[in-house]
Amino acid sequence: MDGTRVREWEARCVEEQAPACAASCPVHVDARAMLAHLAQGRFRQAYEVYARAIPLPSIISHLCHHPCESACLRAQAGDPLRIHLLERACVAFGRTDIPLRTQRPSKRGRVAIVGAGISGLTAAIDLYTKGHDVTVFEAAAALLPRLCLLGEQTLPAAVIEADLARVRESRMALRLSETVDLARLDGLLADFDAIYLAPGNGSRPDLAGWLDLDDKQRPIVDPLTFATSHPAVFAGGRLRHGDDGAPILSVHDGRYAALSIDRALQGASLTANRDNQGAYASRLYVDTSRHPAAPALPPDIGDAYGAEQAQKEAARCFPCHCLECVRVCPYLEHYGSHPKRYIREIYNNDSIVMGQHKSNRMVDSCMLCGLCAAVCPNQVSMADVCLEARQSMVDKGKMPPSHHEFALRDMAFSQGEAFALLRHQPGRRQSRYLFFPGCQLSASAPQHVLQIYAHLCATLEGGVGLMLGCCGAPARWAGREDLFAANLENLRAQWASFDQPRLITACSTCLRAFKDLDAAPAVESLWTVLEREGLPPRAASAPPVSDYAIHDPCTARQETAVQDSVRRLLDRLGVAHHELGAPGLGTCCGFGGLASFVNPEVADKVVDRRADEDPADYLAYCAMCRDNFARRGKRAVHLLDLIFGAAADPAERADPGFSRRQENRARLKTELLRDLWQEATPTRAARPDLSIADDVRADLERKWILEEDVRQVVRHAENGGARLIDPDSGHVIASYRPAAITYWVEYAIEDGRCVVYRGYSHRMEVGDTP
Amino acid sequence: MKIDPGNGLKLLCAQCRLPLVSAPVTVRYLGQAFPVELPRCPQCGYTYVPEDLATGKMLQVEQALEDK
Numbered sequence: 150m151d152g153t154r155v156r157e158w159e160a161r162c163v164e165e166q167a168p169a170c171a172a173s174c175p176v177h178v179d180a181r182a183m184l185a186h187l188a189q190g191r192f193r194q195a196y197e198v199y200a201r202a203i204p205l206p207s208i209i210s211h212l213c214h215h216p217c218e219s220a221c222l223r224a225q226a227g228d229p230l231r232i233h234l235l236e237r238a239c240v241a242f243g244r245t246d247i248p249l250r251t252q253r254p255s256k257r258g259r260v261a262i263v264g265a266g267i268s269g270l271t272a273a274i275d276l277y278t279k280g281h282d283v284t285v286f287e288a289a290a291a292l293l294p295r296l297c298l299l300g301e302q303t304l305p306a307a308v309i310e311a312d313l314a315r316v317r318e319s320r321m322a323l324r325l326s327e328t329v330d331l332a333r334l335d336g337l338l339a340d341f342d343a344i345y346l347a348p349g350n351g352s353r354p355d356l357a358g359w360l361d362l363d364d365k366q367r368p369i370v371d372p373l374t375f376a377t378s379h380p381a382v383f384a385g386g387r388l389r390h391g392d393d394g395a396p397i398l399s400v401h402d403g404r405y406a407a408l409s410i411d412r413a414l415q416g417a418s419l420t421a422n423r424d425n426q427g428a429y430a431s432r433l434y435v436d437t438s439r440h441p442a443a444p445a446l447p448p449d450i451g452d453a454y455g456a457e458q459a460q461k462e463a464a465r466c467f468p469c470h471c472l473e474c475v476r477v478c479p480y481l482e483h484y485g486s487h488p489k490r491y492i493r494e495i496y497n498n499d500s501i502v503m504g505q506h507k508s509n510r511m512v513d514s515c516m517l518c519g520l521c522a523a524v525c526p527n528q529v530s531m532a533d534v535c536l537e538a539r540q541s542m543v544d545k546g547k548m549p550p551s552h553h554e555f556a557l558r559d560m561a562f563s564q565g566e567a568f569a570l571l572r573h574q575p576g577r578r579q580s581r582y583l584f585f586p587g588c589q590l591s592a593s594a595p596q597h598v599l600q601i602y603a604h605l606c607a608t609l610e611g612g613v614g615l616m617l618g619c620c621g622a623p624a625r626w627a628g629r630e631d632l633f634a635a636n637l638e639n640l641r642a643q644w645a646s647f648d649q650p651r652l653i654t655a656c657s658t659c660l661r662a663f664k665d666l667d668a669a670p671a672v673e674s675l676w677t678v679l680e681r682e683g684l685p686p687r688a689a690s691a692p693p694v695s696d697y698a699i700h701d702p703c704t705a706r707q708e709t710a711v712q713d714s715v716r717r718l719l720d721r722l723g724v725a726h727h728e729l730g731a732p733g734l735g736t737c738c739g740f741g742g743l744a745s746f747v748n749p750e751v752a753d754k755v756v757d758r759r760a761d762e763d764p765a766d767y768l769a770y771c772a773m774c775r776d777n778f779a780r781r782g783k784r785a786v787h788l789l790d791l792i793f794g795a796a797a798d799p800a801e802r803a804d805p806g807f808s809r810r811q812e813n814r815a816r817l818k819t820e821l822l823r824d825l826w827q828e829a830t831p832t833r834a835a836r837p838d839l840s841i842a843d844d845v846r847a848d849l850e851r852k853w854i855l856e857e858d859v860r861q862v863v864r865h866a867e868n869g870g871a872r873l874i875d876p877d878s879g880h881v882i883a884s885y886r887p888a889a890i891t892y893w894v895e896y897a898i899e900d901g902r903c904v905v906y907r908g909y910s911h912r913m914e915v916g917d918t919p
Numbered sequence: 920m921k922i923d924p925g926n927g928l929k930l931l932c933a934q935c936r937l938p939l940v941s942a943p944v945t946v947r948y949l950g951q952a953f954p955v956e957l958p959r960c961p962q963c964g965y966t967y968v969p970e971d972l973a974t975g976k977m978l979q980v981e982q983a984l985e986d987k
């Protein structure tokens with residue numbers, strides 16, 4: 150896979166962007182995580198989230214001016230979360246007085262902090278916990294002298310004390326009543342590796358000459374690194390912001406200055422990886438309209454929240470996520486994460502040279518239906534990612550052989566002698582049109598192919614040729630661009646040999662395959678043709694009329710003209726119908742991308758969820774969609790069922806299954822040749838005649854074993870091949886390996902028919918004695 | 920691989936008319952070979968793979984090898 154493109158895909162998914170609340174907080178308190186704990190009554194964990202970002206949690210929970218609340222997206226559906234009051238509730242009900250712990254830095258340094266205000270103490274605590282030797286100098290006789298003057302009303306002394314206790318208990322040196330003037334500063338440089346200058350508001354003309362000053366006589370400070378003109382001196386807090394400086398900005402400066410000092414002590418880059426430092430606007434997309442409005446809850450104990458009220462208020466948090474694609478796609482939901490993570494995983498999987506490729510099945514379970522891109526604010530297409538990953542797996546020889554072999558064999562059947570066909574309309578030598586019904590309609594409802602072809606021949610002027618085959622979509626989905634291109638080239642050559650007639654496809658997957666060709670042939674959907682040219686006379690036995698919900702196939706997502714024609718045809722038929730959500734935004738039926746061969750569990754979830762969207766009978770205009778619904782017990786009809794009518798209830802028609810699909814195609818070709826072109830084909834009767842109970846048949850389908858595979862085993866055994874006898878039942882157990890798979894069948898010949906009891910297969914080859 | 924022969928040791932080879940016996944054989948996939956004990960005809964060597972093995976342990980190994 151192309152690493153540059155992968156990174157571009159990854160960058161487009163915004164799910165890992167911080168929510169608005171955290172992004173707008175200067176030190177990025179993860180309010181979303183904090184509120185999630187609070188809503189569950191986990192006060193201690195909520196407090197820990199808060200205290201991780203805020204080293205003086207009691208004080209700041211009283212003083213912060215909460216810019217997060219102005220950014221909170223809940224405002225678009227009610228009021229913003231009262232994050233500030235909730236932070237106080239975290240402290241009130243979840244506070245833990247754990248002593249400051251220290252890590253062991255690779256290089257330990259001595260740091261002087263000048264000024265024991267909020268900024269100085271924040272830096273002191275951060276550097277101390279990183280393991281450095283910290284000495285705090287304060288001119289006043291107490292820590293946080295300015296806050297002590299705010300008064301009991303604004304900031305009770307007990308609140309200050311709660312945060313200071315662990316500072317006093319630490320091994321930090323606290324040097325109170327020590328004024329640090331210029332002479333002293335210079336002296337400190339001899340004893341300390343770095344200085345953080347946070348003496349509070351005020352111009353410092355005394356520092357001129359020692360540090361570069363601005364026109365207000367304050368040290369010039371780099372806003373990213375807090376470096377001054379002296380490499381060992383950093384500065385911040387109200388020295389930088391002046392009297393307007395909010396307490397949270399002092400925390401911000403202290404925190405990020407400490408980061409710089411630690412990096413300087415370790416000899417690391419001061420500027421690397423500092424994106425999103427401080428408040429910024431998040432790019433996270435959130436559809437707030439899906440949430441009903443909910444007003445803020447008022448504080449219930451004075452001006453604070455009690456525990457219960459806090460829990461309720463916290464539960465108003467959405468929480469903010471994008472996940473637009475994950476919500477609509479059971480496949481994306483199944484793997485428990487989101488595209489940014491998936492894309493990374495898939496790329497890593499692609500890059501592994503030795504070892505397990507853990508994401509192969511995930512890559513091959515996407516339906517390639519394109520719904521994710523259609524709902525994503527940034528058009529991230531997992532279909533593009535998974536398809537490219539599959540092609541890469543094929544190129545590297547890492548595609549698991551078992552994933553697509555069955556589907557590719559089915560495709561080969563449709564391209565082969567048994568089904569493929571090219572003819573002009575009977576009695577004509579030219580074709581202005583060429584009808585391509587596709588492999589799945591022919592497999593599902595061969596009589597409809599006969600009927601609609603007859604109608605096209607009767608309606609269209611200039612001759613309608615017929616081309617049977619497969620458009621090759623399974624090869625493309627399997628990552629086999631080689632097979633896909635070769636097949637299309639073959640079809641194109643056939644089309645060209647008929648003087649480039651106008652193609653008509655009954656299947657939107659085929660339509661897309663032809664349209665995607667460079668120099669695409671003129672091609673049109675059967676449905677737009679029928680809308681223009683007219684429907685056949687209505688059959689006598691009209692189907693039971695119900696109000697159908699329309700399921701558009703995922704391959705027609707972009708084909709609005711086709712979607713519209715289908716609806717107008719239904720109107721013309723007098724059939725009531727309604728939408729299943731927006732026409733271009735439906736899920737796949739589970740067949741797309743060959744996902745059902747690789748991950749039947751996920752594919753079934755997709756069909757089932759689609760089926761549950763509406764209790765009405767579904768109307769499909771892709772045979773595979775119709776059959777998939779039928780397979781999962783959802784009543785569904787094909788548009789042609791309504792056009793031609795059917796004797797029995799067409800919504801009850803069973804999914805034919807893969808063995809019947811092949812038989813139907815072969816029989817269709819034989820009947821067409823016999824009835825329309827008077828050509829006899831050698832009838833290859835399927836021998837032996839199998840008798841298979843329904844449950845055994847379903848079990849064989851589930852194991853991807855065709856009846857023809859079973860016949861091969863029986864023929865081989867009955868022609869003298871090795872076989873076993875079960876003396877209890879008298880049944881024969883035999884195996885045959887036509888190519889890469891060994892099939893085992895238990896059977897008995899009864900009254901000339903072969904009764905099949907079970908079958909199974911394996912890919913491993915059993916060899917000789919070692 | 921430790922294999923439960925299932926009903927394999929009750930089965931008779933149709934050609935040799937002999938009951939199968941447990942015997943060491945090699946199974947191979949994608950260039951890897953594994954020794955196993957499987958029910959086998961002592962005369963012609965036809966080897967039985969029980970369904971539980973084919974759809975259980977053997978399938979797991981196949982899939983692990985495919986993801987290598």
Ligand code: SF4
Nearest residue numbers: 162163471472474525
């Ligand atoms: S819709 Fe999905 S892929 Fe797009 S940004 Fe959102 S989470 Fe990411």
Ligand code: SF4
Nearest residue numbers: 170221222466467469
């Ligand atoms: S709704 Fe929740 S996650 Fe979203 S911005 Fe508000 S507090 Fe943050």
Ligand code: SF4
Nearest residue numbers: 478515516518519521
């Ligand atoms: S199945 Fe469809 S919606 Fe889901 S990830 Fe694949 S292409 Fe996107």
Ligand SMILES: [Zn+2]
Nearest residue numbers: 932935960963
């Ligand atoms: Zn034998």
